[in-house]
Amino acid sequence: MNENILIAVAWPYANSDIHVGNITGSHLPGDIVARYHRLRGNKVLMVSGSDSHGTAITIKADQTGQTPHAIYSHYHPRFIELFQRLGISYDLFTSTHTENHFSISQKVFLSLLENGYLNKYVSKQWYSPVLKRFLPDRYVEGTCYICGNESARSDQCEKCGNELEAEKLINPRSKIDGSTPELRETEHFFLDLSTLEPKIQSFLKEREDYWRPNVLRQSLGTIQSVGLKPTSVTRDLEWGIPVPLEGWEGKCLYVWFEAVIGYLSSSVEWGLLNGQPDIWRDWWTNQEARSFYFIGKDNITFHAVTWPAELLGMGDGFDRRMENPTPEPLVLPYDVPANEFMNLEGKKISGSQNWAVWGLDALDRYDSDALRYYLTVAMPENRDTDWDWEEFFQRNNNELVATWGNLVNRVLSFTWKNFEGKIPTPGQLRDSDLDLLDTIKAGFELVGSHIEKVELKAALAEAMRLATEVNKYLDVHAPWFEIKTDRNEAAKSLFTAIQAIDWLKIMFAPFLPNSSERLHQILAYEKSLFGTSFIQEVSDSLGSHQVLGLDNEKSLVKEGSDLWTAEVLEEGKPFNQPAALYKKLDHSIVEEERLRLGKPSD
């Protein structure tokens, strides 16, 4: 295989730390699929970055008396630290507050404008004379003129469910400071989704047979039932990417219009940082390339409708603005495997109430693979799931440690003691040995096809089931008995088991990269499987920003061959002294962790 695979992960909003829900929702599934394709020898580009613009950040800035830039600057390096420690292997994790992203976003805007898909409309918006700026509908509340509910949002009353006309709202007030806003006319650009609708619809229909139902029904279903309406793509805001037109000062591109462009701009930035300014086209104008977008259910529409609409609407205009003499259109999403949400101990995760398990905090107490294991097992692929500390404890001790970790440990430590630290030379294998190896070998196909379809829980469960098969095999052959009567028999059993473990190491690697890497090292392979992440400071006209990069230079995946195959183990090869891959947890952590929840943090 030598495919180009783009792994595009939702851009976390830089106004709060990242918690387990964010991780299991998008970053981790993206990383698993990225690592799988790297092992297959495919050319993977995995990108994301901090979403540094938008009203939410300006609001938080006002509340804390800081600048929006300061808010973003606080959280962005923390995201990078988290991903590095958790092994989320971004080729580039950057930010929307970069010269490159500004420029690319404005090119997208101008391409759409040029092709006639952006139209100007004047509408009335709430304006706060106190703050001297426009307010989004959701920041204005008042009394519902239909049911009398006193805390209705200006666009919709949650009590009676009616959509409201802003002008009729009684006693409007700003949710920020309680002051009275007024309605003012303002002009904005709208993306013409109604004209693009037929193209979007065929794009979706082509993917109908493999997209998740929640994503498909919310995008294609909406088109088929109510149709698409123009959607505004600019806002009255100072903080963000300026609309690149004369007379539009004080207006910015709407944060969701430009955040999705980050997938494209970060691909370009990755090339620039690596001295290959044109390489982004390998993933963006090569129609054979496949792109996977990992997001949460809350922004399905943006990725399944709005972003494809931007891509379709640009035609070859963007590539032309990137100075390609033979411009081409851009690649549409191959899959958008949106996840549902993860709750915490039965309640919705809430950052402000500290009802959350924060990624960086959890990494201070638990190994990355222990967290990754549970986050995969509890991934909300089909429905909302729950992070439960008791279950984390059980899954870690009874599955990760007991089934897989113990398998590795029992086989390698027994071999270490009885075969002078060398992989035994088995001679002719028995039928039962070959049967086991066939079973495990089939896992490459089974686990792989699950990952291809982004069925990650099923993929991991299948790998774990295979580890159980090896445990059963050991119990039948009992090399600890064999060695007392016939050393050659024990050699066959242990060789077979180590061979199986070496293959399972690969199958577990996308999910548990750190421990697979250590097992790989114990088995005395020269090169590592994967590369390592590094942090770099990049300067441009907007200042400087940290990025997370990936160095594959000294790794096997760099070589581009397919490692997702049953390589035959070298007989008689010395290996390194085994050590436990995972830590058994004490049950007391369950109570300790539960006590932390809901308390104010530092």
Add this chain to the structure above:
RNA sequence: UGCGGGGUAGAGCAGUGGUAGCUCGUCGGGCUCAUAACCCGGAGGUCAGUCGUUCGAAUCGGCUCCCCGCUACCA
């Protein structure tokens, strides 16, 4: 209100017309190489509720209830 997703043993999940499965826990047994780990066996479910279609429904249709999302303080 509308659109969409989901509600299956104690927990987590699979299962889109034909005797209800998997993992963990639990109970009993075996084994002892291993982080008291591993292996075998048993118990445990009116498949949210209800009405219907069918020889037969977790699976199809109607209605009801509950949880969640639908352009962003909150993923």
